[in-house]
Amino acid sequence: MEYIATSPQEMMLFWEHLAKEKSINKLLIYWSLGAWKTHLVKWFAKGLGIPSDEVISPTYVYLNIYKNILAHMDFYRFHEMDLMPDEIREQLLQKWLLDAVESFPFVAIEWPILEDLYADQTRKKVKIEKIDETKRKITIK
Numbered sequence: 001m002e003y004i005a006t007s008p009q010e011m012m013l014f015w016e017h018l019a020k021e022k023s024i025n026k027l028l029i030y031w032s033l034g035a036w037k038t039h040l041v042k043w044f045a046k047g048l049g050i051p052s053d054e055v056i057s058p059t060y061v062y063l064n065i066y067k068n069i070l071a072h073m074d075f076y077r078f079h080e081m082d083l084m085p086d087e088i089r090e091q092l093l094q095k096w097l098l099d100a101v102e103s104f105p106f107v108a109i110e111w112p113i114l115e116d117l118y119a120d121q122t123r124k125k126v127k128i129e130k131i132d133e134t135k136r137k138i139t140i141k
Contacts, residue, residue, distance in 0.1 A: 001141075004135060004136070004137055005135065005138060006135050011036060012039070012043040012046075014043075015040055015047060016046050016047035018047065019044045020048075025105060025107065026106075026107045027041075027044065029108060029109060029110045029128070030112070030127045030128070031127065031128035031129070037057075037110055037128070038055065038057045040126075044070075044108060045066055050069060055072065058074040059076055062074060063100060071100045071101070071104040072107075072108045073107070074109075074110040075110065075112065075113045126139070127139040
């Protein structure tokens with residue numbers, strides 16, 4: 001599915017609608033900086049009945065949980081874990097990620113890693129491209 005949103009308002013309605021349908025429960029979100037990433041999760045959360053003002057970027061904490069319904073992860077800064085030995089980092093991450101992904105009905109992951117851990121029927125890859133200041137191209141696969 002491809003969609004062009006011509007405004008933040010249009011993007012908000014699109015994501016609220018998808019959340020209300022409950023046909024997607026895992027979002028793997030890829031995008032460039034400045035493509036309304038935290039807003040997307042806010043709008044999706046609103047469609048799940050979570051107040052959008054409670055949703056904040058997990059860039060520095062890696063994981064935020066909202067109402068025990070939505071786990072919101074961000075691995076943009078994951079490279080900072082490179083100081084940890086590879087084997088320990090991978091085991092820790094796989095256990096932590098798997099627990100989080102399996103524990104919540106809805107999961108939104110910005111800059112996803114280890115994609116094979118969340119392979120199921122309701123997982124969708126979301127790519128958002130900034131066309132200009134108000135337009136975004138959304139591709140969902």
